[in-house]
Amino acid sequence: MATSTILLFLLAAVALLYVSPPPLTDHPALASSRRRSPHAPLLNSSGGGSTVVSEHSEISRVPISKEADGLWGSKFASRFYGCSNSSSRFLGSSVITQPDRYLMIVTSGGLNQQRTGIIDAVVAARILNATLVVPKLDQTSFWKDASNFSEIFDVDWFISNLSKDVKIVKELPEIGGKLRTPHRMRVPRKCTQRCYVNRVLPALLKKHVVRLTKFDYRLANRLDTDLQKLRCRVNYHGLRFTGLIEEMGEKLIQRMRERSKHFIALHLRFEPDMLAFSGCYYGGGEKERKELGAIRKRWKTLHAINPEKGRRQGRCPLTPEEVGLMLRALGYRNDVHIYVASGEIYGGARTLAPLKAFFPNLHTKETISSKEELAPFSKYSSRMAALDFIVCDGSDAFVTNNNGNMAKILAGRRRYFGHKRTIRPNAKRLYSLISNRRNMSWDSFSSRVRMVQKGFMGEPKELRPGRGEFHENPSTCICEKTVSKTVAKSNSQFEQVLSNDTERGIAIQTEQVSSNDTEMGIATSEPTVPDHTDEEAGESEADEDAPGEKEEIIDPEADDDAFFGISYGFVVTELTILESVTSMDVNNRPNKQRSHLSTSQASEAFDHFTSHSQQQQAVLTNHQEVEIKNGIFELTLSNPDGIVTGVRYNGVDNLMEILNKEDNRGYWDLVWSKLGERTGIFDVIKGTEFRIIYQDENQAEVSFFRTWDPSLEGKAVPLNIDKSLLNYATSYTECLNSLLWCKFRFHYMALADDRQRIMPMPEDRVPPRGQQLAYPEAVLLVDPINPDLRGEVDDKYQYSCEDQYNNVHGWISFDPPIGFWQITPSDEFRTGGPVKQNLTSHVGPTMLAMFLSGHYAGDDLTPKFLTGEYWKKVHGPVFTYLNSSWDGSDPTLLWEDAKVQMMIEKESWPYCFALSDDFQKTEQRGRISGRLLVRDRYLDDADLYATSAYVGLALPGDVGSWQRECKGYQFWCRAEDDGSFCIRNIVAGDYNLYAWVPGFIGDYKLDAKLTISSGDDIYLGDLVYEPPRDGPTMWEVGIPDRSASEFYVPDPNPNYVNRLYINHPDRFRQYGLWERYAELYPDGDLVYTIGQSDYTTDWFFAQVNRRTDQSTYQPTTWQIKFNLDSVSPNSTYKFRVALASSANAELQVRFNDQDRTAPHFTTGLIGKDNTIARHGIHGLYWLFNIDVSGAWLVQGMNTIYLKQPRNQSPFQGLMYDYLRMEELRSPLSTSQAPEAFDPFTSYSQQQQAVLTIDQPPVSAPLLSSSLA
Structure with a gap:
C-alpha cells in the first residue's frame, strides 16, 4: 500500500517595473x-x-x-558606500555568548596575513558562540617581528567596538588561580560555518578552551550575510592601528601631499624572498638562479615550476620597469x-x-x-x-x-x-x-x-x-545610493546609475549560475593570482607553541557542505519596460532599444508546497517567521523574505539543513544581466512584504511580495515579484515519518522507465574521488564511495530530457522506501516548444523545475523586449510529490505510483484552486481543433494524413518562430493517425498556429492570427501543409525528424562510460563521442556514396573537428558522391539540407570543386546550442534550400563537399537531420541561372540567387551577419 504527499507550486501575479538609463558615453x-x-x-x-x-x-x-x-578616481564612486550594519536578526553578544567557552587564535605570516586571521577569528568566535581571547600574533615567521597585538593594534578599541557582536577578552581567565591548557587544533583552509560547528564545537564543548593554530584563511569565503557584514565591521571599523602608528602614517601622507596634489602609492613586491617563493626569474642569469634558488629551499613543500610559463600565465610579480x-x-x-x-x-x-x-x-x-x-x-x-x-x-x-x-x-x-x-x-x-x-x-x-x-x-x-x-x-558590505528617476515621454533621458553598463535592458537567465556550469565561449576578466599568498613566503616551518604539545589536525578533504540546496521556482513574472529614446529593436526599427531577457528557473529539490491532509490549516506569523501547519506538516518561512527555513513532517524535526544560512535552504532565485553583458547576476528573491491571501479549514495561501527599489539598480532584477505558496487539504493522508532529504538516503534516480540508476555522491565529483574532464560538469569517478561506480562518467547533461517527456522525475530512498518527485502537469509556461531540452535531476540529490533556459538552444531562446513593452506571464504551478510504501515492498514501485500521480495532475490541469487572477481557470480558457493534411504531389496524388504531427499555438511570428519563442505561452498536442488534433485549455490571447510533421521537412503556419477568448471552442476544419518540394527525390540521407539519432553513434571510449547508456536507445548521451570521429577517420574524412553507403552505419552522427593533438583541431570536409546519367546545364536542381544542431559552426557547400575559394553556398556562422558537448542529439532546427545550377554538375560521378571550417574547439560542429537532392525543375534561361556564392555580394543579391530559407527571421540576420 502506498501513501503519498503532494507539494504544489502556485505561481502568483507579478508587476515588473524597469527604468532604463542612457548609455555611458564617458565612462x-x-x-x-x-x-x-x-x-x-x-x-x-x-x-x-x-x-x-x-x-x-x-x-x-x-x-x-x-x-x-579617471586617472585619480571614478566619477561613479560617490554613488557607493560601505554598509556593514547587522540585521535585526543578528542577536547581541550578551545573548548568544555561552559561558565557559573560549576560543584562542594563533595567527600566521606577516602583517596582512595576520590581519585576515584576526578578522576571521572574530567571525569564528561568533559562529561558535564563544568568547574570543585577543589573538596571538606569529612571531616566528620570516619577518621575526616580536610585536604583540597591542603593540600594533588598538586593543581597547578592538574590544569595545566589537562588544555587541562578540565578547572579547585580553587574557584567558584563570580557574582556581590556574590557567587551563587549551585543546590545540588546526582547521583546514576555507573551513565553512558547518565545518566549525561539526569539528570545533564538539571539542569546545568538551574542553571549554580551544586554540586554533596557523590561523590564516581558515574561514570560507562565502558565509551568511550577517557574518560577512561582521567581517567588514572588524576589518574596516574594529581593527585600527595604535595611536603612535596612526600618527606617523598620517605624517607620511601629509608629506606626500606637500609634494603633489595627487600621489600614487606603489606596493612593490620585489623582495628576494618573494621572488624566490614565486619561482620566477627575470633574466639575471645563473647568479640570479643560484641566489633565489638558495632562498627557495626554505620551503620544502614548494613544487618546481617553469619560470617562463609562470610569467606567461601572469603568476609572477611585474618588474619595476614593467610597472612604469x-x-x-x-x-x-x-x-x-x-x-x-x-x-x-x-x-x-x-x-x-x-x-x-x-x-x-x-x-x-x-x-x-x-x-x-x-x-x-x-x-x-x-x-x-x-x-x-x-x-x-x-x-x-x-x-x-x-x-x-x-x-x-x-x-x-x-x-x-x-x-x-x-x-x-x-x-x-x-x-x-x-x-x-x-x-x-x-x-x-x-x-x-x-x-x-x-x-x-x-x-x-x-x-x-x-x-x-x-x-x-x-x-555584501557595499551599497548603492538611491537615485530618484522620473519616467518621461519617449524623448526623455534617464540618469545612468550602473557604472559599467553601456546598454539598457535586462537578461534573466533561467538556470542557476553555479561554479561548475560555464557555457562555451564565455570568458570573464578576473586577475590571475598565484596558488600561494605572498605572505606565505614568510611562514616558518617551526611551530609557534612549545614542543611536545599535541595538536589535532582536521582532515581538509572532509565534506562540510550542506546536504543539498533547495530552490523554489519563482512564480509569476510580469515585466513593464517604460518607453525611452533608444537605438534599435528586435525588428530593426529605428529609435527603439532592445531589452534582453532570458529567464530559466532552476528549482532544486522542491518548489512549492501543497500538503494534502484532513487536518485544519493554520497560518501563524510573527515579525521574523511565518508558519503554515495542518497538524502533520509544518512549513516555516522567513518573514517577509519568504525563504523556507524549516520543514517539520509528521513529528520529525526540521528536515532542512539548519547549518546552512537561511537563504540557502529553500529559496527562489534567478540570474539576470544587462543587455550586452556576458555574465549573469545571481539574485535570491527575497520578499519585502508578507500577506495572507486566503485561509480556511481546507486551504491556506500566503504571498511574499517584493517591489523593485530603484536604489538597487544593478543589484536586483527590476521586477516586482509575488511568491505565492498554497497549502491545500484533500482526502489524502500523510504517512512519511522518516523522510530526510539528504544524500545519505536518496541514491536511486528515475527519469523514465529506461532511465533509472544508482547515482554517485556529491563527494565523488571532487578530487581526489573525482577527476574533471573536458569541462566542469563532466567528472570521471576515480574513487567513488560506491565502488560499483568506479570508472564511470557523471555529467548532469547526460540526464537532460525533451520537455514533452519531462513530466516526472525524482529520487527513491530504499531504506525507508520513500519517493521524491518533480511533476510538471503542463508545458504551457515552458519555452521553445515540445522538443526543447532541459535538465532534470542529477547528483545532489537535486531535482530541477526549469521554466526558461538556453540549454541546447543558446541565445536564440533569450527573450528580447522593446523599451516600453509590457510583459506578464505565469510560470507554473508545478508539483513536488512524495510517496512511500510499506517496509518490505519493492521501492521501485514508487516510480509507477509517481507516473500515475503525474497523469492525475495532467488531467486536473488547470488547477481550480489557484487564487491568483493571473492564473486562468478552465472556464476562462478556450480550445481549438481541426485536421492537418500534407500535400506532396511527388509522393502521392492525394493529400496525406499528418500522422503524429506536432500542432501548437504560440505568439504570432514567422514560420518556425515557435522554437525560438520565449515570451509567451505555448500549447501543443500530437495529431491522431488521421491528422486530427485538439488543443485544450488555451490561455486567452492572440496566437499563430504552427505545426511540423515527422517525415517531412519544414514548418507549417496558418496565415490567419487566432484570437482565443474565454470559453472559445474553435474548429478550423482541414488545414493543408505543403512541405518544400521542387521535384522528385534523386536521393536522400537520413530521416526528416529534427534529430540525428538515426545516424551512426559510436560506442564510447571504455575509459569514459556511463553504464546506464550501454545498449540504450539514448547511446548518444555517452561522454566524449566527439573524440571517436578522429579514431574512425584518422587520415581522411567521411565519404558517403549514394546507393552503396548506409546512413545508419556510414554517416557519423555529428560533423565535428578532428583532433590532431591536445590543443589543435582540424576542420572536416565530408563528401557525398552520386551518379547522374545526364545533366541539363541551364536547369536548376534543389539541394535541401536540414540541420538538427549547430554549435558555433558553419556549413560550406561546394559542388565538384573542393578547392574552390568561395563556396557555392555557406550558412555563415550559426548556432550556439552546444549540443555536442551536452550529449544531445539535436538542438535547434535549421532548413536550407539551395538552388543548384546544372552548370555545377557533371554527367557521371558528382561530389558534394560539406565543409565545417570553424575549428577553435572540439565542440564546434553540426548535426544533420536530413539531406535531399531533387531533380531539375523547369529550365531557366542562361541569364537566370544562379551564380556561385560570392561573400562580397549584398545579402539581397544572395537571397535572389542562391538561397531560400524557411525561417527568414532566423536565417536572414545570421547570413547577413556572417558577411559583415
Missing part, C-alpha cells in the same frame, strides 16, 4: 574602446606629456592625463609623485632605475622622514608594514605589481570607503604586450594596455559579487 573604463586614444599624445612635458628614453633610446609619447578621464610602462601607458605623467611601499628590492638601485627613469619623483618612508622619527618602528617589520599600509590606503591611486595579501586587503578597503582608484595589473595580458612592445608603436602599445586593464582599475561593480576573496571584494 573612464570604456574610454579606450570608444576612441583611438583617450588622451592627446604630445612629445614634450610642457604640453603635459613627457619623453622617456629607454636603454634602447626609443622615444615613447605619453598621453596627457586628465582628471576627468603600465602606468605611463595608462596616462600618468612623469611628474607624478610615487610613494614606494616595499621591503628590500632584489637588485637594489639597479632594479629600480628603469622605474625612476619613467617617474623621477619616487619616495619611500625612509626618504621623507628622519631616522629618529622611524626609530620606534624600524626594528619591527610589521610596524613598518603598518606605516606603508596607512600611506597606501590614503593615496589617490594605489598600484600593486602582485595581487598579494596587502593588495587584496587594500583593494577591498578602498572599495568599501568609496572606490578609490586601485590598479591591479592584468599580468598575463601585460606580459604578452610588453614582450612584443618593440613590434608596435607607443600609441598602439598604450592603447592596448588601457584595453587589457579594463576590469583591473578599481571601478564600481568591476568584480561580480562573490568573486575573489571576500577581503578583496566585500560586495
Whole structure:
C-alpha cells in the first residue's frame, strides 16, 4: 500500500517595473574602446606629456592625463558606500555568548596575513558562540617581528567596538588561580560555518578552551550575510592601528601631499624572498638562479615550476620597469609623485632605475622622514608594514605589481570607503604586450594596455559579487545610493546609475549560475593570482607553541557542505519596460532599444508546497517567521523574505539543513544581466512584504511580495515579484515519518522507465574521488564511495530530457522506501516548444523545475523586449510529490505510483484552486481543433494524413518562430493517425498556429492570427501543409525528424562510460563521442556514396573537428558522391539540407570543386546550442534550400563537399537531420541561372540567387551577419 504527499507550486501575479538609463558615453573604463586614444599624445612635458628614453633610446609619447578621464578616481564612486550594519536578526553578544567557552587564535605570516586571521577569528568566535581571547600574533615567521597585538593594534578599541557582536577578552581567565591548557587544533583552509560547528564545537564543548593554530584563511569565503557584514565591521571599523602608528602614517601622507596634489602609492613586491617563493626569474642569469634558488629551499613543500610559463600565465610579480610602462601607458605623467611601499628590492638601485627613469619623483618612508622619527618602528617589520599600509590606503591611486595579501586587503578597503582608484595589473595580458612592445608603436602599445586593464582599475561593480576573496571584494558590505528617476515621454533621458553598463535592458537567465556550469565561449576578466599568498613566503616551518604539545589536525578533504540546496521556482513574472529614446529593436526599427531577457528557473529539490491532509490549516506569523501547519506538516518561512527555513513532517524535526544560512535552504532565485553583458547576476528573491491571501479549514495561501527599489539598480532584477505558496487539504493522508532529504538516503534516480540508476555522491565529483574532464560538469569517478561506480562518467547533461517527456522525475530512498518527485502537469509556461531540452535531476540529490533556459538552444531562446513593452506571464504551478510504501515492498514501485500521480495532475490541469487572477481557470480558457493534411504531389496524388504531427499555438511570428519563442505561452498536442488534433485549455490571447510533421521537412503556419477568448471552442476544419518540394527525390540521407539519432553513434571510449547508456536507445548521451570521429577517420574524412553507403552505419552522427593533438583541431570536409546519367546545364536542381544542431559552426557547400575559394553556398556562422558537448542529439532546427545550377554538375560521378571550417574547439560542429537532392525543375534561361556564392555580394543579391530559407527571421540576420 502506498501513501503519498503532494507539494504544489502556485505561481502568483507579478508587476515588473524597469527604468532604463542612457548609455555611458564617458565612462573612464570604456574610454579606450570608444576612441583611438583617450588622451592627446604630445612629445614634450610642457604640453603635459613627457619623453622617456629607454636603454634602447626609443622615444615613447605619453598621453596627457586628465582628471576627468579617471586617472585619480571614478566619477561613479560617490554613488557607493560601505554598509556593514547587522540585521535585526543578528542577536547581541550578551545573548548568544555561552559561558565557559573560549576560543584562542594563533595567527600566521606577516602583517596582512595576520590581519585576515584576526578578522576571521572574530567571525569564528561568533559562529561558535564563544568568547574570543585577543589573538596571538606569529612571531616566528620570516619577518621575526616580536610585536604583540597591542603593540600594533588598538586593543581597547578592538574590544569595545566589537562588544555587541562578540565578547572579547585580553587574557584567558584563570580557574582556581590556574590557567587551563587549551585543546590545540588546526582547521583546514576555507573551513565553512558547518565545518566549525561539526569539528570545533564538539571539542569546545568538551574542553571549554580551544586554540586554533596557523590561523590564516581558515574561514570560507562565502558565509551568511550577517557574518560577512561582521567581517567588514572588524576589518574596516574594529581593527585600527595604535595611536603612535596612526600618527606617523598620517605624517607620511601629509608629506606626500606637500609634494603633489595627487600621489600614487606603489606596493612593490620585489623582495628576494618573494621572488624566490614565486619561482620566477627575470633574466639575471645563473647568479640570479643560484641566489633565489638558495632562498627557495626554505620551503620544502614548494613544487618546481617553469619560470617562463609562470610569467606567461601572469603568476609572477611585474618588474619595476614593467610597472612604469603600465602606468605611463595608462596616462600618468612623469611628474607624478610615487610613494614606494616595499621591503628590500632584489637588485637594489639597479632594479629600480628603469622605474625612476619613467617617474623621477619616487619616495619611500625612509626618504621623507628622519631616522629618529622611524626609530620606534624600524626594528619591527610589521610596524613598518603598518606605516606603508596607512600611506597606501590614503593615496589617490594605489598600484600593486602582485595581487598579494596587502593588495587584496587594500583593494577591498578602498572599495568599501568609496572606490578609490586601485590598479591591479592584468599580468598575463601585460606580459604578452610588453614582450612584443618593440613590434608596435607607443600609441598602439598604450592603447592596448588601457584595453587589457579594463576590469583591473578599481571601478564600481568591476568584480561580480562573490568573486575573489571576500577581503578583496566585500560586495555584501557595499551599497548603492538611491537615485530618484522620473519616467518621461519617449524623448526623455534617464540618469545612468550602473557604472559599467553601456546598454539598457535586462537578461534573466533561467538556470542557476553555479561554479561548475560555464557555457562555451564565455570568458570573464578576473586577475590571475598565484596558488600561494605572498605572505606565505614568510611562514616558518617551526611551530609557534612549545614542543611536545599535541595538536589535532582536521582532515581538509572532509565534506562540510550542506546536504543539498533547495530552490523554489519563482512564480509569476510580469515585466513593464517604460518607453525611452533608444537605438534599435528586435525588428530593426529605428529609435527603439532592445531589452534582453532570458529567464530559466532552476528549482532544486522542491518548489512549492501543497500538503494534502484532513487536518485544519493554520497560518501563524510573527515579525521574523511565518508558519503554515495542518497538524502533520509544518512549513516555516522567513518573514517577509519568504525563504523556507524549516520543514517539520509528521513529528520529525526540521528536515532542512539548519547549518546552512537561511537563504540557502529553500529559496527562489534567478540570474539576470544587462543587455550586452556576458555574465549573469545571481539574485535570491527575497520578499519585502508578507500577506495572507486566503485561509480556511481546507486551504491556506500566503504571498511574499517584493517591489523593485530603484536604489538597487544593478543589484536586483527590476521586477516586482509575488511568491505565492498554497497549502491545500484533500482526502489524502500523510504517512512519511522518516523522510530526510539528504544524500545519505536518496541514491536511486528515475527519469523514465529506461532511465533509472544508482547515482554517485556529491563527494565523488571532487578530487581526489573525482577527476574533471573536458569541462566542469563532466567528472570521471576515480574513487567513488560506491565502488560499483568506479570508472564511470557523471555529467548532469547526460540526464537532460525533451520537455514533452519531462513530466516526472525524482529520487527513491530504499531504506525507508520513500519517493521524491518533480511533476510538471503542463508545458504551457515552458519555452521553445515540445522538443526543447532541459535538465532534470542529477547528483545532489537535486531535482530541477526549469521554466526558461538556453540549454541546447543558446541565445536564440533569450527573450528580447522593446523599451516600453509590457510583459506578464505565469510560470507554473508545478508539483513536488512524495510517496512511500510499506517496509518490505519493492521501492521501485514508487516510480509507477509517481507516473500515475503525474497523469492525475495532467488531467486536473488547470488547477481550480489557484487564487491568483493571473492564473486562468478552465472556464476562462478556450480550445481549438481541426485536421492537418500534407500535400506532396511527388509522393502521392492525394493529400496525406499528418500522422503524429506536432500542432501548437504560440505568439504570432514567422514560420518556425515557435522554437525560438520565449515570451509567451505555448500549447501543443500530437495529431491522431488521421491528422486530427485538439488543443485544450488555451490561455486567452492572440496566437499563430504552427505545426511540423515527422517525415517531412519544414514548418507549417496558418496565415490567419487566432484570437482565443474565454470559453472559445474553435474548429478550423482541414488545414493543408505543403512541405518544400521542387521535384522528385534523386536521393536522400537520413530521416526528416529534427534529430540525428538515426545516424551512426559510436560506442564510447571504455575509459569514459556511463553504464546506464550501454545498449540504450539514448547511446548518444555517452561522454566524449566527439573524440571517436578522429579514431574512425584518422587520415581522411567521411565519404558517403549514394546507393552503396548506409546512413545508419556510414554517416557519423555529428560533423565535428578532428583532433590532431591536445590543443589543435582540424576542420572536416565530408563528401557525398552520386551518379547522374545526364545533366541539363541551364536547369536548376534543389539541394535541401536540414540541420538538427549547430554549435558555433558553419556549413560550406561546394559542388565538384573542393578547392574552390568561395563556396557555392555557406550558412555563415550559426548556432550556439552546444549540443555536442551536452550529449544531445539535436538542438535547434535549421532548413536550407539551395538552388543548384546544372552548370555545377557533371554527367557521371558528382561530389558534394560539406565543409565545417570553424575549428577553435572540439565542440564546434553540426548535426544533420536530413539531406535531399531533387531533380531539375523547369529550365531557366542562361541569364537566370544562379551564380556561385560570392561573400562580397549584398545579402539581397544572395537571397535572389542562391538561397531560400524557411525561417527568414532566423536565417536572414545570421547570413547577413556572417558577411559583415
